[in-house]
Amino acid sequence: MSKIYVTGIGPGLYEHMTEAAKASLADADIIIGYKTYIDIIADLIGDKEVLSSGMRREIDRCEKALELAQQGKNICLVSSGDAGVFGMAGIMLEVVESKHSDIEVEIIPGISAANAAAATLGAPLMHDYVVISLSDLLTDWEVIEKRLHCAGEGDFVISLYNPKSKGRPHNIEMAQEILLKYKAPETPVGIVRNAKRHDESYVITTLKKMNEAEIDMFSMVIIGNSKTYVTRDQLKMITPRGYQL
Amino acid sequence: MSKIYVTGIGPGLYEHMTEAAKASLADADIIIGYKTYIDIIADLIGDKEVLSSGMRREIDRCEKALELAQQGKNICLVSSGDAGVFGMAGIMLEVVESKHSDIEVEIIPGISAANAAAATLGAPLMHDYVVISLSDLLTDWEVIEKRLHCAGEGDFVISLYNPKSKGRPHNIEMAQEILLKYKAPETPVGIVRNAKRHDESYVITTLKKMNEAEIDMFSMVIIGNSKTYVTRDQLKMITPRGYQL
Incomplete structure (x- = not known):
């Protein structure tokens, strides 16, 4: 069963990222995020598929994450700082809830800004x-x-x-x-x-x-x-x- | 020059600890903390010297940390969650300030509770x-x-x-x-x-x-x-x- 991680990558420097955050990137088939944050973790992504988009495209990113998860892919949706503080955790869960999906969503906390x-x-x-x-x-x-x-x-x-x-x-x-x-x-x-x-x-x-x-x-x-x-x-x-x- | 790390070890599971937190433990000569938190990180301490004490001994721990740092030891004072949120960061800085010490103190943030x-x-x-x-x-x-x-x-x-x-x-x-x-x-x-x-x-x-x-x-x-x-x-x-x- 595929799942969606919503991962707080922390403030930016890798040393302030957690193992759980890195593991969620490693477990994902596709990594989705705001371009600036994708750039921050570029060295950790390897040759995985990446979908990055600009600011204010948060709902699009979450809908895409859900669509791809429903096709059987593990998704890591990245968020800077803590995903649960003005980050992507809420909107991802809202999208899953509004579509009555039963895809598993796991929130990985990060060091908040x-x-x-x-x-x-x-x-x-x-x-x-x-x-x-x-x-x-x-x-x-x-x-x-x-x-x-x-x-x-x-x-x-x-x-x-x-x-x-x-x-x-x-x-x-x-x-x-x-x-x-x-x-x-x-x-x-x-x-x-x-x-x-x-x-x-x-x-x-x-x-x-x-x-x-x-x-x-x-x-x-x-x-x-x-x-x-x-x-x-x-x-x-x-x-x-x-x-x- | 010796220094004092005040390290937020995160909530408990190692996967939610940061690299910087682990590096501060590795760099320390002596690890100081409340016994419960020392127990949590036991596997990461190896054979380093440890000073653990009970609840409500916060000032003692900080004074000891400063005394040992002044003797040339690197100290890691551990705090659960984020060291800066109801943790040990404040009291350690207060002790250093009150004693007019110039020992370097570095706060390592952690995932807060x-x-x-x-x-x-x-x-x-x-x-x-x-x-x-x-x-x-x-x-x-x-x-x-x-x-x-x-x-x-x-x-x-x-x-x-x-x-x-x-x-x-x-x-x-x-x-x-x-x-x-x-x-x-x-x-x-x-x-x-x-x-x-x-x-x-x-x-x-x-x-x-x-x-x-x-x-x-x-x-x-x-x-x-x-x-x-x-x-x-x-x-x-x-x-x-x-x-x-």
Whole structure:
């Protein structure tokens, strides 16, 4: 019986990929994914059949995966980071469910972009946190705004996915404005570009100054809670868990 | 120059560990950790020196790690799941910072318990979510309560760490009561015990009935948002991202 793996390949560098992810690539007859992610794992694919496509073709990719699985092929649908966090896991399961298919789907977790960026920054996610995508392509901006208010009100650490793209350059500024109603201007903010990929870079700044930094669709933005601080060398962010040293 | 790795070994099964995590174990002269996690990676340790200790000895472990690193040893401090999510990354960095040490600390990310549990449940974390620990050992219960209210108000998917232990059997009931003010009683809830470990098990239930299920300190509880649904076979939870099928 054929199956579909939806595989989180992690942030990019192979060393942060799991054995299970590699095994799912090895077990697949056909590998399907967004071109950028296929390129990342090119060395692991060998001479397997590959179907890559551009952004915003997520439903097409899943329908193709299901069609080929029904023809008896094992499919590996790749997703960057963790497949279950703004990745391909949900839409693949939705397609299988909507077509009343009984094809087996296995989700292989990966290191998420938030966890990868946090490791680079030090330890910003050590206490309760929220993960919010600032992309309003599939979500009404009003919903995102409401969630930013709630995240601020609850003094959560905040990880922002899709903080900025050419199509929506101002969402990050609106997010900053909302969060400044709840968080101090000097709240530490870490911005990691290409976390755990080649050419990784990061800055640690403040909520007030965060929009002076370069932020794009390859960036993860992590905003501290009221207890988050920056180390003396200015190189790491730490959110204390509450231990008494 | 010696260094300290703080390594997220992932949920437990080796197949969900990364190469970087294994490399940090291999590079260490001494491996330090909570006994349960040391046992999990026993096969990977070989004949290296190991210092294991019981629960709630986190500061001791970090101070020992720093002391030994200052003596020229490479240390691997192991943490289950992701070291940066309620793990050892923060406290290790705090100890180094408080002692004004310049020992290098590298955080190796791992598959977090929430991501592991989500993969087992299907795709519950596909949209904005919060991660909250219900342990009030280090955090005032009032803060946790406030965050539960905010998480409910924002219609976030909610991952609950440390949902229940013998010392605090009622926190999960109080959390349920708060969330029922904001979320429908039939909101899907997934409870995964030993996610991505041997003897993994899970149930999918509802917010109203969740406390009829077995929940303990090895459990991760994931509560859906207003759009989360359960598949026809009752085996998976999906939080839609918003694609129009």
